[in-house]
Amino acid sequence: MKDDKWLYEISSKQSLINLNFKEIWNYRDLLFLFVKRNIVTVYKQTVIGPLWFFIQPLFTSVIFTLVFNNIAAIDTGIIPAFLFNLAGITAWNYFKVCLVSTSSTFRTNAGIFGKVYFPRFIVPLSNVISNLLKFGIQCVILIGFYIYYAVYMGKPIAPDGYVWLFPVYIILIAVLGLGIGMILSTFTTKYRDMSILISFGVQLLMYISAVPFPMAALKEKVPEYSWVIEYNPIAYLMEGFRRSVFGTDMLYFSWNSFFVIIAICIVTFLIGLAMFNRTEKTFIDTV
Amino acid sequence: MGVILKAENISKQYRLGLVGTGTIVHDLNRFWHRIRGKEDPYLKIGAVNDRSAKANSEYVWALKDINFEVQEGEVLGIIGKNGAGKSTLLKLLSRVTSPTTGVIKTKGRIASLLEVGTGFHPELTGRENIYLNGAILGMTKAEIASKIDEIVSFSGCEMYIDTPTKRYSSGMTVRLAFAVAAHLEPDILVIDEVLAVGDAEFQKKAIGKMQEISQGGGRTVLFVSHNMASVKQLCTRGIVLEHGEVVFTGDINKCVEFYLKKEDKFSEGKKQVFWNEKEAPGTDDFILRSVKTKNAKGEILGSFINNQTIHIYVEAQARVQLRNMRLNFSLFNSEEVIVFTSSSHMFEKVEKEPGLYNYEIVIPAHLLNQGTYKISLQAGMPGVKQILYSLKALSFDVEKITDSGTTYSTVLPGVVAPEISWNIKDQLNA
Numbered sequence: 001m002k003d004d005k006w007l008y009e010i011s012s013k014q015s016l017i018n019l020n021f022k023e024i025w026n027y028r029d030l031l032f033l034f035v036k037r038n039i040v041t042v043y044k045q046t047v048i049g050p051l052w053f054f055i056q057p058l059f060t061s062v063i064f065t066l067v068f069n070n071i072a073a074i075d076t077g078i079i080p081a082f083l084f085n086l087a088g089i090t091a092w093n094y095f096k097v098c099l100v101s102t103s104s105t106f107r108t109n110a111g112i113f114g115k116v117y118f119p120r121f122i123v124p125l126s127n128v129i130s131n132l133l134k135f136g137i138q139c140v141i142l143i144g145f146y147i148y149y150a151v152y153m154g155k156p157i158a159p160d161g162y163v164w165l166f167p168v169y170i171i172l173i174a175v176l177g178l179g180i181g182m183i184l185s186t187f188t189t190k191y192r193d194m195s196i197l198i199s200f201g202v203q204l205l206m207y208i209s210a211v212p213f214p215m216a217a218l219k220e221k222v223p224e225y226s227w228v229i230e231y232n233p234i235a236y237l238m239e240g241f242r243r244s245v246f247g248t249d250m251l252y253f254s255w256n257s258f259f260v261i262i263a264i265c266i267v268t269f270l271i272g273l274a275m276f277n278r279t280e281k282t283f284i285d286t287v
Numbered sequence: 288m289g290v291i292l293k294a295e296n297i298s299k300q301y302r303l304g305l306v307g308t309g310t311i312v313h314d315l316n317r318f319w320h321r322i323r324g325k326e327d328p329y330l331k332i333g334a335v336n337d338r339s340a341k342a343n344s345e346y347v348w349a350l351k352d353i354n355f356e357v358q359e360g361e362v363l364g365i366i367g368k369n370g371a372g373k374s375t376l377l378k379l380l381s382r383v384t385s386p387t388t389g390v391i392k393t394k395g396r397i398a399s400l401l402e403v404g405t406g407f408h409p410e411l412t413g414r415e416n417i418y419l420n421g422a423i424l425g426m427t428k429a430e431i432a433s434k435i436d437e438i439v440s441f442s443g444c445e446m447y448i449d450t451p452t453k454r455y456s457s458g459m460t461v462r463l464a465f466a467v468a469a470h471l472e473p474d475i476l477v478i479d480e481v482l483a484v485g486d487a488e489f490q491k492k493a494i495g496k497m498q499e500i501s502q503g504g505g506r507t508v509l510f511v512s513h514n515m516a517s518v519k520q521l522c523t524r525g526i527v528l529e530h531g532e533v534v535f536t537g538d539i540n541k542c543v544e545f546y547l548k549k550e551d552k553f554s555e556g557k558k559q560v561f562w563n564e565k566e567a568p569g570t571d572d573f574i575l576r577s578v579k580t581k582n583a584k585g586e587i588l589g590s591f592i593n594n595q596t597i598h599i600y601v602e603a604q605a606r607v608q609l610r611n612m613r614l615n616f617s618l619f620n621s622e623e624v625i626v627f628t629s630s631s632h633m634f635e636k637v638e639k640e641p642g643l644y645n646y647e648i649v650i651p652a653h654l655l656n657q658g659t660y661k662i663s664l665q666a667g668m669p670g671v672k673q674i675l676y677s678l679k680a681l682s683f684d685v686e687k688i689t690d691s692g693t694t695y696s697t698v699l700p701g702v703v704a705p706e707i708s709w710n711i712k713d714q715l716n717a
Contacts, residue, residue: 009391010390030423033422
C-alpha cells in the first residue's frame with residue numbers, strides 16, 4: 001500500500017454528479033433484497049393480498065368513466081372510455097409512486113441512513129424497480145380488458161407500428177418520476193412543508209396531465225388553457241403511452257415532441273441526481 | 288504496516304435550536320455567498336462544544352480540527368466524556384454524514400458495529416432479516432450464505448429463525464442483530480461498546496466476540512468505550528476527546544491516566560479535606576466535616592505501602608436526632624471498578640444524638656494492589672432518605688515493597704492483591 005493511494009476520501013467537497021456505478025454494482029445484492037422486501041412486505045397480513053393491485057386501478061377507472069365520460073361527456077373516440085381511463089391510470093400510478101416514494105427517501109429512511117453508509121441511490125432505485133412489478137401486474141389487467149373489448153366487443157382498436165415505444169415510455173416515466181422526486185427530496189428533508197405540498201400537489205397534477213382525458217379534448221373544449229398541457233412533459237408521456245397502446249391517431253404524437261421529452265427527462269434526472277448527491281452527504285443533520 | 292486511516296483537520300459544525308424560518312434566511316445567505324464564490328459566512332462563527340455552558344452562538348463545533356492517524360492492525364481507543372464528540376466522530380467515519388471541513392482518507396472499507404439492527408423489517412423472518420441486514424452492512428449474498436449457520440447459532444435464536452421478527456422479544460432482536468454485525472469482516476471496524484446489550488449471558492458473549500475481533504487477526508479497530516478497564520485491555524493507542532477537540536494522544540495507559548486525572552482533579556494530591564459548615568456536603572440533617580487518610584501511627588499520608596493498614600477518618604456532624612442513619616464507604620480503583628463496599632450500621636447505635644461523630648475505617652494490610660484508589664462516601668437512612676450520594680472525597684496511592692526494600696517494577700494484574708499462600712509438596716521420593 002502506497003501512502004498516496006487512498007480507497008476513498010470523506011470530505012465536504014463534492015463533484016456535481018457523482019453516481020458511482022461500480023459502488024452500486026457492489027451493492028447489487030442489497031438492491032435485490034430491497035426490491036424483494038418492498039414487494040413481499042406490502043400486503044403481508046392482508047386477506048386478499050396482491051388482489052389489491054387490481055382493485056385500485058379498476059375502481060378508479062370506473063369512477064373516472066362515470067365522472068368524466070358519462071357526466072362531463074369527454075370523447076375518447078373509438079377507444080372505450082373505461083379502457084382509456086384504465087390505461088391512463090396505470091401509467092399515472094407508476095409515475096406517481098416513483099415520484100412520491102423518491103421524494104420522501106431521506107425522511108422515511110432516516111433511521112437506517114443515520115447509522116450506516118451505502119449508496120443512497122439504491123433506495124429510490126429499488127422503489128422504482130419494485131413498483132415496476134406492480135405496474136406489470138396492472139398491465140396484465142389492462143391487456144385482459146383490451147382483449148375483451150377488441151375481441152368480444154368487436155371494438156376497432158389494435159396496436160400499430162408505435163407499439164415498440166411502449167417500453168420506452170415506461171422507462172421515461174420512471175426516469176422523470178425519479179428525477180422530479182430526487183429534486184423534491186432535497187427540500188423535504190429540511191422543510192416539512194414540502195411533503196405536505198407534494199401529497200396534494202401530485203393529486204392536482206394528475207388532472208392537468210391529460211390522465212382522464214385525451215390532450216385533444218382539452219385543446220378543443222378550453223383552447224385558452226391548452227398551455228397547461230402543451231408545456232407539461234408529463235401530459236406528453238401519458239398521451240404517448242396511450243398512443244403506443246391503442247394505435248389511433250386521435251391521440252397526439254410527434255417525433256419532435258418525443259425527442260424533446262426524452263431530453264427533458266434526462267436533464268431532469270441529472271439535475272435530480274446532482275441535488276440528491278448534495279443532500280445525502282449531510283441530510284442527517286437537518287432531517 | 289502503514290497508515291490505513293488518516294483524519295486531517297476535520298471539523299463538524301451543528302446548528303443549535305430549531306429548523307424554522309431562520310434557517311431559510313441562513314440558507315439563502317449561504318447560497319448567495321456561494322454563487323459569488325465567497326466563503327460560507329457561518330463557518331467563521333460557532334461556539335466550543337461545552338454542553339453545560341450557555342450558548343452564545345447559533346452554531347456549535349461538535350468537532351474542531353481533529354487530526355489523527357491509524358496504523359494498519361492497530362486497535363485505537365477513543366475516550367471522552369458524554370458529549371465530547373465521540374459519536375460525531377464515529378458518524379463521520381462511517382460516512383453517515385460528512386465533515387464541515389477537513390478530509391478523512393482511508394485505504395480500507397470501514398464498517399461499524401453501531402448500526403445494530405439497522406434495517407430490520409418486522410414483517411420479514413429472522414433469516415430474511417439476516418440477509419437484508421448483512422447486505423445493508425455491505426456483505427454480499429454469498430458471504431452471508433457462507434456464514435448464516437454461524438450467525439444463527441451465535442444469536443441463539445434457532446427456533447425462531449423462520450418467524451417474522453415482529454414476534455421476537457426485544458432481546459432476541461438485539462441478539463440476532465448483533466450476531467450479524469459481529470460477523471462482518473471489513474478492513475477497519477468501528478466498535479461502540481454501548482452496544483453490549485441483552486442479558487448477562489449474551490453480554491459476556493458479545494464482549495468476548497469484540498475482544499476476539501480486536502485482538503485476533505490483526506484487524507484495524509477503533510474502539511469507543513467508557514469502560515477504562517476494557518479500553519486498557521483491548522487497545523494499544525488512544526486519543527482523548529474533550530469538548531470536540533483532541534486533548535491527548537498516545538499510549539493507551541497514558542491516555543487513560545490523563546482522562547481519569549481530568550475527571551477527578553478535585554481530590555488530586557490531597558491527603559485530607561475539610562469543609563466548613565456552610566459548604567459541607569450533606570443535608571440539614573447530617574453533614575460531613577472532614578476526611579483524611581492516616582497510617583497506623585496516626586500520620587496523615589496520601590500514599591501507603593501495601594503492608595500497612597490504612598486508616599480512613601471521617602468526621603461528620605448530626606444536626607438533628609437521627610434514626611437508622613448509616614454511612615457507607617466504597618473504594619474505587621483507577622478504572623472505576625468498585626473494590627468493595629462497607630457500611631457503618633453494624634457498628635453503631637440505631638439512635639444518633641445531634642453532635643460530632645468520628646468514624647475510623649480500617650483497611651487491612653496486604654489487601655490492595657498497587658495503584659490509586661478513590662474513597663467514595665454515601666450516607667442515608669434506608670427507605671427514608673438519601674443524604675449523600677457517592678461523594679468521591681479523597682484518593683490515595685498504594686505502593687508495594689519487597690523484602691529487599693525496592694518497589695516492584697511491574698504490577699500484578701488484579702483489583703486486589705491479598706497475600707495468598709501456596710502449599711507445594713513434591714512427590715519425587717514417594
